[in-house]
Amino acid sequence: MTAPIAERIYLSPPDIGELERRYVTEAFDTNWIAPLGPNVDGFEEEFCEVVGASHAAALSSGTAALHLALRLAGVERDDEVLVSTLTFVASASPVVFLGAKPIFVDSERTSWNIDPQRVADFFADRAEKNRLPKALVVVHLYGQCADLDALVELCERYEVTLIEDAAEALGATYRGRSPGTFGQSAIFSFNGNKIITSSGGGMLVSNDEKLIARARKLATQARDPAPHYEHSELGYNYRMSNVVAGIGRGQIASLSDKVAATRRTFDAYYDALADLDGVEFMPEAPWGRHSRWLTCLTVDPEAAGVDREMIRKAMEAANIEARPVWKPMHMQPVFSDAEILGGEVAEDLFERGLCLPSGSSLTDAQRQRVIETFRGVF
Ligand SMILES: *Cc1c(COP(=O)(O)O)cnc(C)c1O
Numbered sequence: 001m002t003a004p005i006a007e008r009i010y011l012s013p014p015d016i017g018e019l020e021r022r023y024v025t026e027a028f029d030t031n032w033i034a035p036l037g038p039n040v041d042g043f044e045e046e047f048c049e050v051v052g053a054s055h056a057a058a059l060s061s062g063t064a065a066l067h068l069a070l071r072l073a074g075v076e077r078d079d080e081v082l083v084s085t086l087t088f089v090a091s092a093s094p095v096v097f098l099g100a101k102p103i104f105v106d107s108e109r110t111s112w113n114i115d116p117q118r119v120a121d122f123f124a125d126r127a128e129k130n131r132l133p134k135a136l137v138v139v140h141l142y143g144q145c146a147d148l149d150a151l152v153e154l155c156e157r158y159e160v161t162l163i164e165d166a167a168e169a170l171g172a173t174y175r176g177r178s179p180g181t182f183g184q185s186a187i188f189s190f191n192g193n194k195i196i197t198s199s200g201g202g203m204l205v206s207n208d209e210k211l212i213a214r215a216r217k218l219a220t221q222a223r224d225p226a227p228h229y230e231h232s233e234l235g236y237n238y239r240m241s242n243v244v245a246g247i248g249r250g251q252i253a254s255l256s257d258k259v260a261a262t263r264r265t266f267d268a269y270y271d272a273l274a275d276l277d278g279v280e281f282m283p284e285a286p287w288g289r290h291s292r293w294l295t296c297l298t299v300d301p302e303a304a305g306v307d308r309e310m311i312r313k314a315m316e317a318a319n320i321e322a323r324p325v326w327k328p329m330h331m332q333p334v335f336s337d338a339e340i341l342g343g344e345v346a347e348d349l350f351e352r353g354l355c356l357p358s359g360s361s362l363t364d365a366q367r368q369r370v371i372e373t374f375r376g377v378f
Contacts, residue, residue: 012193015361020250037242051180053205055212058240062189062202067094079134084114086346106342111285113146135161140169143293171259171291198248258360266292278304298352325353
């Protein structure tokens with residue numbers, strides 16, 4: 001007889017409540033499926049309140065939001081844009097959509113995010129050559145803000161546009177403030193595995209009203225005001241639907257509960273696993289609160305006697321989804337021509353890093369299964 005297969009534990013599945021259903025039902029009941037509509041307006045307003053931004057545009061994805069953010073920063077063909085190397089591909093692909101070139105930057109070990117010292121050295125060198133990059137995309141990884149004070153100061157001093165990729169960091173704080181208002185603009189994602197989901201979608205936020213107005217226009221095929229269809233530039237079809245926004249509205253209302261849950265999960269994993277030799281959890285930097293969207297750790301094979309892959313495979317055999325830390329962009333075949341500033345820290349975090357199931361709906365019993373499977377490898 002074979003043992004019954006345990007129910008799968010996912011990395012970060014959607015956690016949906018009744019409010020979401022109510023907003024979606026309202027969209028159906030009022031026949032306001034599209035275009036745009038009250039849920040889109042409501043989601044934008046409520047999202048602005050949460051992150052402390054003054055304007056927002058709800059979009060079809062975080063990737064679309066970053067594409068617009070870069071275009072509105074004036075990024076054009078052959079421009080250069082600095083991007084954190086340790087991230088998901090969507091932090092860099094919109095740079096290439098615009099014909100510009102990403103230059104990847106290594107992480108520091110305090111927050112695993114872009115290393116401001118490398119940015120400072122690069123800006124100083126390029127200022128001398130009068131060839132500064134057009135923009136810097138700072139990623140706030142796994143729910144933790146990068147060292148924003150240092151980056152804001154550098155970008156102001158050298159007049160480089162700062163854009164925040166906060167797709168993974170909704171609910172985090174930097175010196176008490178939400179990410180999203182430190183750069184010219186910021187993007188968030190509501191993809192299925194993010195801390196809140198609209199089933200798929202994104203948000204562009206900015207304190208610049210004109211920038212968001214331009215984003216809205218570009219996101220609706222750049223239609224000029226006229227009774228007929230008039231276009232003096234090209235845009236995209238990037239707006240969020242009123243149904244999708246209903247889910248997002250319901251989700252944003254419970255953000256603080258979700259962050260409390262992901263942080264509790266981190267504490268439980270930490271209490272149960274931190275004593276293991278060679279296991280080190282992703283640090284919480286002194287400048288902010290980590291949302292712990294995902295609990296991540298590294299395994300030092302010399303000290304542990306086991307490596308990351310052994311643990312990941314044991315998880316998979318127990319029907320538990322655990323994933324390696326992002327493979328850095330400078331190691332990706334698609335970016336093999338791109339320049340990299342440093343890279344050793346990100347490579348090491350990829351080599352040894354593991355993300356554990358962290359969804360806000362994770363139960364004590366599920367957490368226990370993860371912990372027992374993890375300890376069982378040692
Ligand atoms: C998820 C994610 C995105 C892209 O968001 P989508 O909504 O999936 O397009 C961008 N950057 C980072 C760091 C992400 O994790």
